[in-house]
Amino acid sequence: MRGFQALFEIVPDPRRANVSHALPDILLIAFAAVLCGAETCVDIAEFGEAKREMLGEFVEMGHGTPSHDTFSRVFRLLDPSAFEAAFRRFTSAFAATLERQGLAGPIIAIDGKSLRGALDTARCTMPLHLVTAWAADHRLILSQCRAPNRSEVTAARTIIALLDLTGCIVTADALHASRKTASAIRARGGDYALVIKGNRGPLHQAIQTLLADPDPAQAASTSETAHGRYEERRAWVAKTPPDWAQLYGFEALCAVARIDSLRRSNGREQTDTRYAIFSRLLPPHEALRVIRAHWTIENQQHWLLDVAFGEDRIHTRSDHCAENLALLRRLALNLLQHDPRKLSIRAKIKRAGWSDHYLSSLLAQMR
Structure with missing residues (x-):
């Protein structure tokens, strides 16, 4: 103590x-x-x-x-800034004692979460929205930042600017797939793995074309059965043409990935295809691990804060x-x-x- x-x-x-x-x-x-x-x-x-x-x-x-x-x-x-700085001081020292896992190095996931009870209904205000950096391999929250005007992108870049990302790979969903965020990660010594959707139209289309007909023999795959649900995933990685980084404005862009997933539950089958961009060339099995690791921020942080700590039902909101x-x-x-x-x-x-x-x-x- x-x-x-x-x-x-x-x-x-x-x-x-x-x-x-x-x-x-x-x-x-x-x-x-x-x-x-x-x-x-x-x-x-x-x-x-x-x-x-x-x-x-x-x-x-x-x-x-x-x-x-x-x-x-x-x-x-x-x-809150001074309080968070002390928090970050402890987590940085604690994280330094943890072992590196996988070829990609430490995976840092960035995502936001609203505190649904922390709002003033009489004033019709929006709930407090916080963004955290999460060391996915080690289940450790590294930093927290309030999203100004609920701008999750701004808060994410603030967190990135505070962390030493040397040797790390930073993951984020499609909301953060922007040139500025990619450059901010690179400026702190890290690599990025960003999900790309239709909001990045030309790049998304180019990736779809590049990986339109991948060779099944070149895929990495995983499957698991849990809670009555079967899930299967396959991933392909391709090097990008040399001019893509300049053409699409993503610093150090060197590889893209396609991830196909299949889920069976209660007699229903659902398929999905996602795409991601990387500033580090990884083999397919490692790219799949990195993208999967991002979602641990949901079920090992956000879900636990709500279920175990009751965060969403807490109505504290003053100052x-x-x-x-x-x-x-x-x-x-x-x-x-x-x-x-x-x-x-x-x-x-x-x-x-x-x-x-x-x-x-x-x-x-x-x-």
Whole structure:
């Protein structure tokens, strides 16, 4: 827990100097509460009171536990950029200890998610929209950024500019398949794997023509059966003509891929074909792995945040509160994903609430 406090000491305290509770202590109590399933500032205050004896071993409790108003005021006023910088500082150090997987190197998926409950219905505002960078191979959230005016593309480029992408391959869906995003990734030392759809008309058409009749013998394929559903995928990769990078404006464009998928479920069969562009030439099996890895951001991050942490039903929305609490949930998910116990995320959250020893072991990862 001392590691957590040291990590967040760099975050400026937005309150006046004469306060009863130090900011790192407030953040530690709040983080521990989120690990145990707390959703709101009222929940966090109740957790602090219930766990006062345990938390007193690590946090100064001379003035009692902070009230829900104190937690609310801190998270409303706390600078999200400074808070996220401390978060990124921890995840960068943590990610450096993880092993490289596959020929493509680390795969960083970028995608956005709305917090559906974080809106003011009386003012007909849109819900808060956040974009995250996700280390797909290691199930680790690297960074979070609020989408200004719900512009996911702008937020994605902000995140890209903050990360060292040397040796990484960055994936994104068709929304981000733009020349500026590709150049931003290359400027940070990374390679890209971007899905291309009809919004990139001429390029999309050219890829379709290039891969119109691929040789089945040159394909890489995978198949799996789970939950009563059968899925089969095949991928082809082709080098692009030398002039394509300049012709279509995508820096370092050197390869394209076609991915055919077939799904059978409940007696129904569905087929789909997708295309992607790459700045690094990969064999078909590795290109297929990279494109598949992108979608782990949906089922191993977004889905878990909604189902295990109840993110979509949380109505916190004042000032910066929703954004800052969302960052704590993502930090909590990082720790729970890497806890070695063979339990679901939901079970780990409950166990943390029931067992002080288990909660302390989770917090000990903050070093």
